[in-house]
Amino acid sequence: MDGPDDERLHEIEARLHREDPRFAQALGHGRPCRPREYRHARTWLLLLVALAVLGTGIALAHGLLIAAGLVLAGVAGEMFDPHRGERIRGVRPPGEY
Template identity: 50%
Template sequence: MPDFDDDKIAGLEARLGRDDPRFARGLEKGRPRRPRRYRRGRAWLAVVIALAAVVAGAVLRQGLLLAAGLVMTAMAVNLCDSAARRRIRPPRP
């Protein structure tokens, strides 16, 4: 490989190491983790907690708890959407 390709690859490797160190370490070991943008464990936990608040508000007939649960559910579902996390870039000419 030419030297300029090695420099580009080294730059990409350094940037990946800074952006997502756990993914980079996994690549070195041969067992990569999912990249950060595809990990949604906390988002699913937020959805479960929010839905529990909705159910509790409906069962206990507490309108404020029900409304808060609905708002939390909307915010938690937004966390699960990977398209919202991506940066929107204009198309290249």
């Protein structure tokens, strides 16, 4: 017989699969991978490009390249936030109540 906790566990499982199917599938096979909010490969690449643009702008004394590098660095910094998606949807991250 299903108990009251089973329904809640099924809800949690469905939400996890909906939010990050790759993580849920790996967890089901017993080989968990990092959740989506902790995978930053593209963010590091963007930060590297931003710093290259910023350095080039400084070396050439070109204001537009400096501004573009700073903007890209800001975007990359924002992408490192693990709760970025909740803020966009208007849901408070854990611990901000």
